[in-house]
Amino acid sequence: EPEVTQTPSHQVTQMGQEVILRCVPISNHLYFYWYRQILGQKVEFLVSFYNNEISEKSEIFDDQFSVERPDGSNFTLKIRSTKLEDSAMYFCASSGTRGTDTQYFGPGTRLTVL
Amino acid sequence: AQTVTQSQPEMSVQEAETVTLSCTYDTSESDYYLFWYKQPPSRQMILVIRQEAYKQQNATENRFSVNFQKAAKSFSLKISDSQLGDAAMYFCAYISNFGNEKLTFGTGTRLTIIP
Numbered sequence: 001e002p003e004v005t006q007t008p009s010h011q012v013t014q015m016g017q018e019v020i021l022r023c024v025p026i027s028n029h030l031y032f033y034w035y036r037q038i039l040g041q042k043v044e045f046l047v048s049f050y051n052n053e054i055s056e057k058s059e060i061f062d063d064q065f066s067v068e069r070p071d072g073s074n075f076t077l078k079i080r081s082t083k084l085e086d087s088a089m090y091f092c093a094s095s096g097t098r099g100t101d102t103q104y105f106g107p108g109t110r111l112t113v114l
Numbered sequence: 115a116q117t118v119t120q121s122q123p124e125m126s127v128q129e130a131e132t133v134t135l136s137c138t139y140d141t142s143e144s145d146y147y148l149f150w151y152k153q154p155p156s157r158q159m160i161l162v163i164r165q166e167a168y169k170q171q172n173a174t175e176n177r178f179s180v181n182f183q184k185a186a187k188s189f190s191l192k193i194s195d196s197q198l199g200d201a202a203m204y205f206c207a208y209i210s211n212f213g214n215e216k217l218t219f220g221t222g223t224r225l226t227i228i229p
Contacts (some may be wrong), residue, residue, distance in 0.1 A: 031215060043159070043205060045216035056215055089157055093217075100147055100211050105159035 002026045004106035006092050012112045013082055021077045021109045023092030032075045033093040033103060034067065036060065043091065049075065082113045116141045118208050120220035127196045128228050134181075135191045135223045137206030145211040148182065148189045153203040153222070162204070165189065167211075193225075201227045 005024045013019050025032050034046040047057040049067055066078045075094075079086055089108045095101040117140045127133035139148070150162040165173045165182050172180050177197075181190045193200055206220040 033216070035217070037157075042221045043207075043217075043219040045218070048215045050215075058216070091159060093159075100209055100215070102149070102161060102164055103209075103217060104161065105151075107156070107158045110157075 004092055004094055004104055006090075006106035006109050008109060009107065010110045010112070012114065015084060015113055016081050019079050019082055019111065021079075021090050021092075021111070023075045023077070023094075023106055024073050025075055025092065025094030026104060027073070029094035029096050029104075031055075031095045031098075031101070031103075032067075032069070033095075034077045035091040035093060035105075037089045037091065037108075039088070046077075046090075079111075082111075084113050087111055087113045116143075116146075116208050116210065116218050118206050118218050118220040120206055120223050122223045123221070124224045124226070126226040126228055127193075129196055129198060131196055132192060132194045133196055133225065135193075135204050135206075135225065137189045137191070137220055139187050139189065139206070139208050141187070141208065141210070143210050143212060147209050147211065148180075149207040149209070149217070150178070150180070150191045151205045151207060151219075152200075153205060154199075154201070159205070163191065196227050198227050198229065201225060 007022045032049040037043045047061045048055045064080045091108045092106040093103040095103045146167045148165045152160045163175045177194045203222045205222045207217045
């Protein structure tokens with residue numbers, strides 16, 4: 001069964017450093033998403049991406065964040081200058097041909113900012 | 115803005131018994147989708163079940179079923195014949211059918227299975 005994959009599984013970085021989180025969505029999916037879950041809290045939407053552009057973003061997704069689909073398979077989330085409060089689990093998700101198709105999640109990347 | 119509320123932070127059930135997890139939501143829209151996702155200790159988000167608001171029939175998926183009450187904006191998950199592998203956080207989620215592609219999640223219910 002196709003699945004969303006994410007790398008790395010755990011990233012440790014120093015405050016102020018740039019990080020890139022990588023995702024490979026399900027191959028025939030057209031919609032891509034990033035969500036964040038701070039430990040012990042609920043999952044929060046960051047951004048959705050369709051047709052090579054951002055279709056929606058949340059208040060959390062400020063200028064420090066960017067997304068890119070550099071080739072036909074990868075979808076990345078970049079945090080330019082990490083803060084302590086960026087420590088969280090970051091989930092990538094993808095869905096099929098409509099925005100309301102079921103979103104399938106990757107296993108997540110645990111980001112720890114020191 | 116849509117909100118999703120899960121009023122049970124924790125639930126427990128004896129193995130092989132049935133448990134129901136509650137979820138309510140608030141929306142002014144008439145067309146939307148509702149989901150239950152499971153998050154085991156590995157923290158991966160796994161789809162359990164999906165319900166289309168325009169369908170009156172409650173969704174079922176093996177031992178998992180929902181009680182969807184559209185007028186009451188209620189969407190509970192029933193797990194029958196509970197198994198140890200069902201132990202996880204369960205999140206209720208909502209998505210609008212009107213151009214808003216983001217999932218809005220509840221705060222989750224931690225389910226413990228008692229052997």
